[in-house]
Amino acid sequence: MQKQVLTILGATGSIGVSTLDVVARHPEQFEVFALSGHAQVERLAEQCRRFTPRFAVLGAAAEAAQLRALLGPQSVTEVLHGAAALDQVAAAPEVTTVMAAIVGAAGLSSSLAAARAGKRVLLANKEALVMAGEVFIDTVRAAGATLLPIDSEHNAIFQSLPRGFDYGLRHCGVRRIVLTASGGPFRQTPPEALAAMTPQQACAHPNWVMGRKISVDSASMMNKGLEVIEASWLFGLDASRIDVLIHPESVIHSMVDYDDGSMLAQLGNPDMRTPIAHALAYPARIDSGVASLDLTRIGKLSFEAPDLQRFPCLRLAYEALRAGGSAATVLNAANEIAVEAFLAERLRFDQIAQLVERVLANHRVEHLSELEAVIETDARARLEARQIAHSLES
Numbered sequence: 588m589q590k591q592v593l594t595i596l597g598a599t600g601s602i603g604v605s606t607l608d609v610v611a612r613h614p615e616q617f618e619v620f621a622l623s624g625h626a627q628v629e630r631l632a633e634q635c636r637r638f639t640p641r642f643a644v645l646g647a648a649a650e651a652a653q654l655r656a657l658l659g660p661q662s663v664t665e666v667l668h669g670a671a672a673l674d675q676v677a678a679a680p681e682v683t684t685v686m687a688a689i690v691g692a693a694g695l696s697s698s699l700a701a702a703r704a705g706k707r708v709l710l711a712n713k714e715a716l717v718m719a720g721e722v723f724i725d726t727v728r729a730a731g732a733t734l735l736p737i738d739s740e741h742n743a744i745f746q747s748l749p750r751g752f753d754y755g756l757r758h759c760g761v762r763r764i765v766l767t768a769s770g771g772p773f774r775q776t777p778p779e780a781l782a783a784m785t786p787q788q789a790c791a792h793p794n795w796v797m798g799r800k801i802s803v804d805s806a807s808m809m810n811k812g813l814e815v816i817e818a819s820w821l822f823g824l825d826a827s828r829i830d831v832l833i834h835p836e837s838v839i840h841s842m843v844d845y846d847d848g849s850m851l852a853q854l855g856n857p858d859m860r861t862p863i864a865h866a867l868a869y870p871a872r873i874d875s876g877v878a879s880l881d882l883t884r885i886g887k888l889s890f891e892a893p894d895l896q897r898f899p900c901l902r903l904a905y906e907a908l909r910a911g912g913s914a915a916t917v918l919n920a921a922n923e924i925a926v927e928a929f930l931a932e933r934l935r936f937d938q939i940a941q942l943v944e945r946v947l948a949n950h951r952v953e954h955l956s957e958l959e960a961v962i963e964t965d966a967r968a969r970l971e972a973r974q975i976a977h978s979l980e981s
Contacts, residue, residue, distance in 0.1 A: 590615070590616055590617065590618060591616065591617050591618070591683045591684045591707075591867070592618050592620045592681055592682050592683045592684065593606075593610065593617055593618065593619050593620060593621075593682070593683075593684050593685070593686065594620050594621040594622075594623075594676045594677055594679065594682045594684075594685045594686070594701075595607065595619065595621070595622050595623070595685075595686045595688065596623045596673060596676075596677060596685065596686060596687050596688055596689050596694065596697050596698075596712075597623060597624070597625075597686075597687075597688035597689040597690065597694065597711070597712075598622035598623055598624055598631065598634055598688075599624030599625070599627035599630045599631050599634070600624075600688055600689075600690065600798055601797055601798055601859065602686070602688035602711045602737065602859060602863070603622075603624075603686070603688050605858075605859045605860045605863055606686050606688070606863050606867075607619075607634060607637075607638065608860060608876060609860050609863050609864045609867060609873075609875055609876065610638070610867075611637075611638075612873075612874055612875075612876060613873055613874075616868075616873070617867070619638040619639070619640045620640055620641055620642070620676070620679065620681055620682050621640050621641060621642040621643070621644065621676035621679070621682070622634055622635065622638065622640045622642075622643050622644070623643070623644040623645070623673055623676065623689070623697075624643075624644075624645060625645065625646040625689075625693075626645065626646055626647075626650050628645065628650050628653045628654050628657065629657070631643055631645065631654060632654055632657040632658060635654075635658055635662070635664045636658070639663050639664065640664055641663070641664065641665065641681075642664065642665050642666075642667055642672075642675075642676050643658075643664050643665070643666050643667070644666075644667045644668060644669075644672045644673055644676055645666070645667075645668045646668060646669070647668055647669070648668050648669075650668065651666045651667065651668035654666050670696055670697070673689075673696065673697040673700075674696055674697050674700035675700075676697075677697045677698070677700040677701040677704070677706070678700045678701060678703065678704035678706070679704075680704075682701075682704075682706060683706065683707055684706060684707040684708075684709065684867070685697075685698075685701035685706045685707070685708050685709065686709045686711065686737070686863075687701060687708055687709065687710050687711060687712045687715065688711040688712060688737070689712055690712070690714075690798060690800055690801065691712075691714050691800065691919075691923055692714055692718060692919065692920065692923065692965055694712035694714065694715060695712070695714065695715050695718055695719060695961075698710065698712050698715040698723070699715070699719070699722070699723060699726055699958065701732070702723065702726045702727045702730055702732045702734070703726055703730050703732075704730065704732075705730040705731050705732045706732055706733075707732070707733040707735065708727070708732055708733065708734050708735070709735050709737050709863070709866045709867070710734060710735065710736055710737055710738075711737035711738065713738055713813050713814060713817045714813070714919055716816065716817045716820045716821065717813050717816045717817060717915050717916070717918070717919045718915070718916045718919050718920075718961055718965060719916070719955070719958060719961040720816070720817075720819070720820035720915070721820075721955065721956055722955070722956065722957065722958050722961060723820070724820055725956075734821075735866040735869055736817075736821055736862075736866070737859075737862050737863060737866055738814060738817065738862070739840045739841075739857075739859065739861070739862050740766045740767065740814050740818075740840055740841040741814065741817060741818060741821055741841070742840070742853075742861075742862035742865060742866065743839075743840035743841035743842075743852070743853035743862075744764050744766075744818065744821075744822065744841050744842075744843060744853075745821075746853045746865065747841070747842065747843040747851040747852060747853055748761070748822075748843060750870065760845050760846045760847065761822075761824075761828075761843055761844070761845055761846070762828070762844045762845060762846050763824075763828040763829065763830055763844045764818060764822060764824065764828065764829055764830070764841065764842070764843050764844070765830045765831070765832050765841060765842040765843075765844060765850075766811060766814055766815065766818060766829065766830070766831050766832070766841050767831075767832050767833075767834040767837070767839050767840060767841050767842070768808060768811045768831055768832070768833055768834065768893065769792070769793060769805070769833070769834065769835055769837045769857075770808075770833045770835055770891075770893075771792060771793070771805045771806040771807075771808065772788060772789065772791050772792060772793060772806055773788075773789075773806050773897065774833065774835065776897070778894075778896050778897045781897070781936050781937045782935045782936060782937040782938075783935075783936075784806075784936040785932075785936075786799070786803070786929060786930050786932065788806075789802060789803045789806040789807075789929070789936060790802040790803065790806075792805055792806075793835075799930055800923075800926055800927075800930070803926045803929060803930065803939075804900075804922070804926065806936070807898065807900040807936070807939055807940065808893065808898035808900055808901040809900035809901070809903075809904065809922050809926075809939070809943075811831055811893075811901055811904075812900055812901045812902075812903065812904020812905065812907075812918075813904060813919065813922075815829050815831065815901075815904055815905060815908060816904060816907065816908050816915050816918075819908055825908075825909075826905055826908045826909050831893050831901065832890050832891075832892070832893075833890065833891045833892065833893050834888065834889070834890050835889055836885060836887075836888055836889065837857040838854050838855070838856075838857075838880065838882075838885060838888055839852045839853070839854050839888060840852075840853050840854070840855060840862075841853065854880055855877065855880055856877055856878060856880055858875075858877045860875040860876055860877050861875050861877050863875070864877075899940040899944070900922070900939065900940045900943065903918060903940065903943055903944055903947060904918060906947070907947065910952050911952065912952040912953050912954045912955060913950070913952055913953045913954075913955050913960075913961075913964045914947065914950065914952050916955060916961055916964045916965055916968065917946060917947055917950045917964065917965075917968040918943060918947060919965075920946075920964075920965045920966075920968035920969045920972060921942060921943040921946035921947065921968055921969075921971075921972040922939070922943050923969070924942070924969055924972035924973055924976060925938070925939040925942040925943055925972065925976065926939060928942075928976045928980070933976065933980050934976060934979055934980065938979050941979070942972060942975050942976055942979060943972075945975050946968055946971050946972050946975060949971065950968070
């Protein structure tokens with residue numbers, strides 16, 4: 588296997604930390620070129636000392652200055668800051684592979700820069716496809732980039748498909764795909780009790796260790812809704828051929844239902860190092876550090892249909908996918924503002940879906956084929972979402 592030169596965007600988050608754990612197990616196969624972290628300066632400094640990247644990128648000048656001081660004048664790592672620097676390290680000629688793990692809309696530009704430069708893009712930033720699916724997939728194809736999904740569900744689908752399917756399943760005999768969901772911390776919470784749920788409770792995921800924003804999205808099942816939209820772009824399927832199934836054990840990560848009645852699934856312990864290792868080494872397999880699955884210890888696997896009364900955000904995501912065009916961009920923007928307000932304890936948990944639904948109801952769907960139009964639509968939706976959030980607060 589030829590040595591890969593990596594840029595890890597979002598290195599200080601949970602995906603970035605897991606990626607570096609896998610990389611450290613195979614120093615002969617991977618070299619770290621650049622690491623980015625929005626504001627976690629001390630963690631990024633530790634990573635730079637261990638992996639000696641050529642570049643480190645932070646969000647702002649103040650944090651960059653702090654990192655330079657921590658690393659000292661003898662450091663081999665050049666410290667940069669800002670969005671343009673993220674694009675630079677994603678598209679650098681020396682880089683072969685980019686882990687795109689910056690959360691939310693903030694990761695769109697650098698993910699696109701990697702795709703435009705024809706890199707091997709390991710996509711953990713689902714918002715890139717939710718916001719700008721047509722633009723992103725067209726860029727991947729035009730540049731000859733390789734796109735490998737990191738979300739455990741999409742990676743499981745990828746592993747359960749014939750090799751070389753090329754982002755479309757028309758000729759693979761696929762009837763539908765089934766994305767599994769743990770149900771999060773509120774799977775059995777009565778809908779009338781959701782209004783009282785706190786950020787701490789929403790972030791207490793029963794199976795996965797994740798950042799705060801994605802943890803709230805998991806609690807509301809908006810995360811699964813975003814994954815439905817991402818799957819539509821990755822695998823070329825409309826909403827009618829993408830199902831969601833609650834699977835509390837998080838052992839089956841997703842399934843593919845074929846026309847002949849076969850159903851293929853990928854199973855494993857709930858640890859993001861598995862899909863990360865799969866994508867890093869693809870089409871080979873390498874040790875991820877994850878223990879083998881012991882089905883005798885688990886004993887049983889259970890399933891249930893999602894309750895859309897408890898999880899209205901999943902319904903809204905399906906509606907946005909069916910509406911097409913700019914609807915998914917608006918859905919994502921409104922949700923990011925709503926989650927931000929909830930984490931700041933300015934909105935109740937149940938008001939996340941209320942805010943998103945109001946922004947979507949006010950939106951006139953447009954076709955977005957250029958990045959500039961995506962950015963403008965995103966900005967307008969965020970402005971309206973902030974105004975609605977303020978009205979809900981008062």
